[in-house]
Each structure stands twice: as structure tokens, then as C-alpha cells.
Amino acid sequence: MTSAFSKLLDNLQTITDAGLYRSRRVIDSPQGINLQIDGRSVVNFCSNDYLGLANHPTVVSAFKAAVDHYGVGSGSAHLICGHSTAHHMLEEELAVFTGRERALLFSTGYMANLGVISALLGRSDTVFEDRLNHASLLDGGLMSGAKFKRYAHADVDNLTVHLKQATGSKLIVTDGVFSMDGDFAPLKTLALAAKDNDAWLMVDDAHGLGVIGNHGGGLLEHDGLTQRDVPILMGTLGKGFGTFGAFIAGSDVLIETLIQKARTYIYTTALPAAVAEATRASLKIVIAENWRRDKLKALADRFRLGAGQLGFQLLASSSAIQPIIIGDSQRAVDISNSLLNAGFLVSAIRPPTVPKGSARLRVTFSALHEEFQVDQLLDTLDKATTRHKA
Ligand SMILES: *Cc1c(COP(=O)(O)O)cnc(C)c1O
Helix, strand or coil: CHHHHHHHHHHHHHHHHCCCCCCCCCECCCCCCEEEECCEEEEECCCCCCCCCCCCHHHHHHHHHHHHHHCCCCCCCHHHHHCCHHHHHHHHHHHHHHCCCEEEEECCHHHHHHHHHHHHCCCCCEEEEECCCCHHHHHHHHHHCCEEEEECCCCHHHHHHHHHHCCCCEEEEEECECCCCCCECCHHHHHHHHHHCCCEEEEECCCCCCCCCCCCCHHHHHCCCCCCCCCEEEEECCCCCCCCCEEEEECHHHHHHHHHHCHHHHCCCCCCHHHHHHHHHHHHHHHHCHHHHHHHHHHHHHHHHHHHHCCCCECCCCCCEEEEEEECHHHHHHHHHHHHHCCEECEEECCCCCCCCCEEEEEECCCCCCHHHHHHHHHHHHHHHHHCCC
16 A cells, blocks of 8 residues: 555656646636636636636526525436426527537536447447547547547548548547637538548537537537538537536437436436526527627637737637647746736646647637736736746
């Protein structure tokens, strides 16, 4: 026992030496563009609450009213006695919102991805994953036991080579908006490759839904793709929607299959009904308030222009995720700490979350930011990076 733990201590030291040690900051305020950390107010540039709905008064009051009606806990899994009217209505509304036959709620996006891929594939099948897919998609593919093929990022030609050699059921899995880079998957070309090779296409649009598309329908709306093109759509509710949870949308037969077979659906407690009610309220705002998406676009454009002028290395992102590539992990952390001292919270993202040598500051915007805050961030970034020279 003692020696096993001393090995863990050694491992922690190795992580520290590589500049990869992770720790939490304790937040003492609601989510929003201003956070209280250690008694100080800082401007938040790292949240996924893109539309500013996590503490929206209408969403908060819907949550409170639902707690008065349903209480806090959901009591059991959906298939036992935890599936409330609130869950059911939200599923129907999400199906309409995404233009799909049905939607099924999961407790988290991580679980949705594990559950779907494992329910659809077994040992004789093959899963194809973009190299930069979110960890939950990679883990889902591994857990399914299917043959596992990673293709070069957004490279449909490379994917096609793998597809031609594959056996069994074929499932192509990709982020829609890539979570750490902010770029868009080439969904139209992927949908064609799927059709040509008799494969399913699954898109995880955690960072696109609510945020991209004229009506917030995500990357699939942006690209005009239907359920026929993308039979499996995954969305999360803890990002653009500002609440918590996730869903899969698709055909009736897909959803019924998941209810029978997805273990992360069957063997877990339903999310609280009040969270579902709060999400129904946020969905209405997502649909109605285009200004939030327009504002995000304007903020990201302003940031890109300014960052380009200052000579920062940006990625080809037109989303609310605007990473600045730093390279070295320790340097990314040092800059992030400098920014925090100056009153800006920007997270340093390091391997293994991103490829080796590509540590970055992941700047994200909220519809609640003001343009002057973007300018202040750019100014502070300029000073912090000069102080921590490469
Ligand atoms: C956040 C995220 C998830 C996980 O969703 P949770 O609800 O937070 O578990 C899955 N996929 C992508 C691309 C994500 O960014």
C-alpha cells in the first residue's frame, strides 16, 4: 500500500515538473461575466455559458417554481419513476428545436456519448473518430469494443481511406464546433462520405447548439443538414443553454434503441425535473433572442482583429471559442496567472486535453461581455505575454 501511494506521489511530481498540474479555483458568485474569486471580482473569459443564461432571471425563476412543484431530487432513473412531465415536455421541445423525430435526455454529455456509441456498436463494428474529438467521444468509442480508427483532423479523404477498409456497422463521430479549437467540422462533406460508404454520422454539437445558426440550431442549421444527413445529433445543456444535462436527437428507432440499450441512460438517476424546467425556459430564450448570437459574433470578430494586430497566433475559428496558441505548458499557465492578477480569468489548456506542444489560452466570449472588456483583455494579454517571453 505505502509503496503504491509513493508511486502516486512520484506521478504527481512528474505532472508538476511538466507544467501539467491541474487545480481548481473556488468561485463564490453566480456564473456570469463577473466572478468572485478569493474575495476579488474578475472578468470571466473562460465559461461555456456563451449566451449568458446560467443566471438569467427567467431561467432562475423557472427553476425555483419547478422546485416548489417537483422538489429537488428526481428519485430514480427515467425507466423506474424519475421521468417527469418536465423531462417529457423538454424532450418534445428539443425534438422540434432540432428538427428531429425524437430527443432523449441524458444526465450529462459525457454519459450521452458513452451510452450512444456503446449502444450502437459492438466488437464486429468500426468507429471513426476525428483526432481532435472530445474525450467523451473517444472514451465512448473505446468502451464500445468496436474497432477504433482516428482520422486526421477534419480530413475527409483520410477518413474515406479508413472507411473503405472497414467491416461491420460503421459510425463516424465528430465534434461539430471543436471544443478546444473553435473551428467547424466539415459536416457537409462528412455527410456525403457517410452516405457513400453506408456509415452513420454522429455529431456532438455541444459548442454549436444555441450559439451557431440563425435560430440557434447549431452547425447542422448552419450547414442545412437534416436527420437524414446526420442521423445522430448530440447536444449538451450546460453550455449555450446555461443549465445542465444533455440529449440525443434522431429517429424514433434510434431513441427507442437507446432507451432499451444505453447503459448510461438506464443505470443512472434522472437529472432533477427542475433542471429540465429551467432548460425549457432557456430554450425559449435561445430561440427568441438572436441578439445574443449576433453579439457573440461581433465580440469574437473584434477580438480576432485586435489579436491579429498584436501578432498573436489565432486558429481558424469563427465561433465564440478563440484560442491563442502558446505552445509551452508552463508558459501558458504563467500567462494565465498574470491575467488573473490583472483581473481576467482565462484558462490555460494543456496536454492531454490538446496535442503536445499546443498549450493555449482558451478565450471564450459571452453575449453579456461588452466591447470595452474585449479591448481591455487584449491590452492585458499583450502585456502578460511580453512579460513571459517565449
Ligand atoms: C462539454 C462537452 C461534452 C460533455 O458534456 P457534459 O454535459 O459537460 O458532460 C461532450 N462533448 C463536447 C464536445 C463537450 O464540449
